[in-house]
Amino acid sequence: MKRYGEKVAVDGLELEIATGECFGLLGPNGAGKTTTVEMIEGLYRPDAGTIELFGLAWGKGHDREIKERFGVQLQETQLADKLSVAEVLRLFRSFYRKGRDVNELIELLALEEERDRYFSRLSGGQKQRVALGCALVGDPELLFLDEPTTGLDPRARKSLWEIVERYREGGRSVLLTTHYMEEAAALCDRVAVMDQGKIIALDTPRSLVDSLGMVQFVEFDVARPLEEAPLSALPSVAAVTNRGQHYRLRVDRSLAALTSVLGELERQNVQPIGLSTHQATLDDVFLHLTGRALGREHTEAA
Numbered sequence: 001m002k003r004y005g006e007k008v009a010v011d012g013l014e015l016e017i018a019t020g021e022c023f024g025l026l027g028p029n030g031a032g033k034t035t036t037v038e039m040i041e042g043l044y045r046p047d048a049g050t051i052e053l054f055g056l057a058w059g060k061g062h063d064r065e066i067k068e069r070f071g072v073q074l075q076e077t078q079l080a081d082k083l084s085v086a087e088v089l090r091l092f093r094s095f096y097r098k099g100r101d102v103n104e105l106i107e108l109l110a111l112e113e114e115r116d117r118y119f120s121r122l123s124g125g126q127k128q129r130v131a132l133g134c135a136l137v138g139d140p141e142l143l144f145l146d147e148p149t150t151g152l153d154p155r156a157r158k159s160l161w162e163i164v165e166r167y168r169e170g171g172r173s174v175l176l177t178t179h180y181m182e183e184a185a186a187l188c189d190r191v192a193v194m195d196q197g198k199i200i201a202l203d204t205p206r207s208l209v210d211s212l213g214m215v216q217f218v219e220f221d222v223a224r225p226l227e228e229a230p231l232s233a234l235p236s237v238a239a240v241t242n243r244g245q246h247y248r249l250r251v252d253r254s255l256a257a258l259t260s261v262l263g264e265l266e267r268q269n270v271q272p273i274g275l276s277t278h279q280a281t282l283d284d285v286f287l288h289l290t291g292r293a294l295g296r297e298h299t300e301a302a
Contacts, residue, residue: 001048002035009035010046011197019141022164022174024188024205026181026282028292032197033177034075037146040175041072053142068096070142071135075150079130081120085111088119089133096138109133109163125156132163143167145176149183161186181282193286200289205282212280212288218249218261220272227268234260253279 002010010032017023025033039046042058054069056062079088089102106115109129114122119130128148135143145164149157157180164187168174178184184191185205193201193208201208215238222245231249232240236257239250251257258277265272286292 001046002032002039002044003047008197010039013049013197013199015192015199017173017175019173020168020171021189022168022176022187024184024191025175025177025194026179026184026191026286027194028179028286030196031194033194034146035197036194037144037175037177041070041144042066068138069140070144071138071140072144073128073132073135073146073148075147077127077131077134079119079127079134081118083119084116085119085122085130085133086115088130089137092134093137099138100136102137105133105137108136108166110159123156125152125159128152128156128160129163132160136167140172142173142175145174145178147177147179149178149180157183181286184282191282193282193289195286195290201285208282208285209280212284214253215250216253216257216277216279217284218251218258218275218277220247220275221245222247222270222273224270226265226270230268231261231264234264236260 001008001012013032013036015023025031025036027033035044038044040051040053042051042063045058051058053066056066058066083091086102086106089105093099093102106112109132111126111129111133114126119127122130132145132148135145143164148164149160152160161183164174174187176184176187188205190203191205191208192199201211203211226247228240228242231237236252236254237249237260238252241248249261251261262272
């Protein structure tokens with residue numbers, strides 16, 4: 001548990017992460033993900049509760065050993081502008097009694113062409129790969145990734161995912177925080193959905209999605225109000241929600257369900273604008289659990 005004044009940032013969190021597992025903390029900004037990870041990393045002490053890594057507790061004489069066994073990539077990493085990629089990695093390698101060969105790491109990060117380039121002249125995706133390299137240079141057993149792909153384009157994001165997957169091939173563990181549902185689904189063995197400092201669901205990404213049942217979602221805008229009652233009364237429609245002119249329907253995963261919805265809109269002489277359908281995702285799980293979309297912005301406790 002962690003408080004900042006009257007604000008409860010982490011409220012009775014309980015986690016156990018297995019060796020070789022990629023475990024995700026999924027939730028919007030402000031859910032308490034970063035505070036949780038920073039306590040696990042030993043940056044902050046919890047106001048209540050205990051934390052153990054590798055069977056060792058912080059503050060019991062094993063802090064140096066614990067620190068040498070994990071690596072951290074932050075949301076944003078500031079490094080010396082006038083150091084080259086190779087110099088940055090050699091510097092961070094010097095902090096550990098043992099670790100990885102810098103040349104091999106540069107190859108893993110696909111930064112061979114950038115090895116002598118100043119950090120300040122790299123693209124956003126290249127900077128994130130260097131930051132990941134700084135986390136990997138000590139050859140950690142556990143890797144912390146805190147929103148590692150925020151602000152990256154899809155290509156750079158997937159490039160980073162590939163590096164993480166290669167790291168895991170050696171049976172290593174990852175604790176990932178993210179608000180990208182695609183990222184959690186692609187990388188994580190299990191996901192804890194966080195909201196307002198609490199875990200509100202914990203399972204595999206597939207099981208969380210399947211918990212909604214065999215459903216799909218239909219979304220559209222309208223130029224004028226429609227009658228919701230007839231839509232809700234359709235046998236294939238489980239729920240109808242709207243925000244202003246935007247409607248979202250939870251329906252059976254069948255072609256007949258979509259046909260019945262379109263038929264009712266036609267009966268009401270309503271032309272749907274921007275009609276789209278999709279199967280359930282982790283974002284839909286979060287919306288179902290909280291009534292809010294995963295992308296809604298909050299202020300993360302610091």
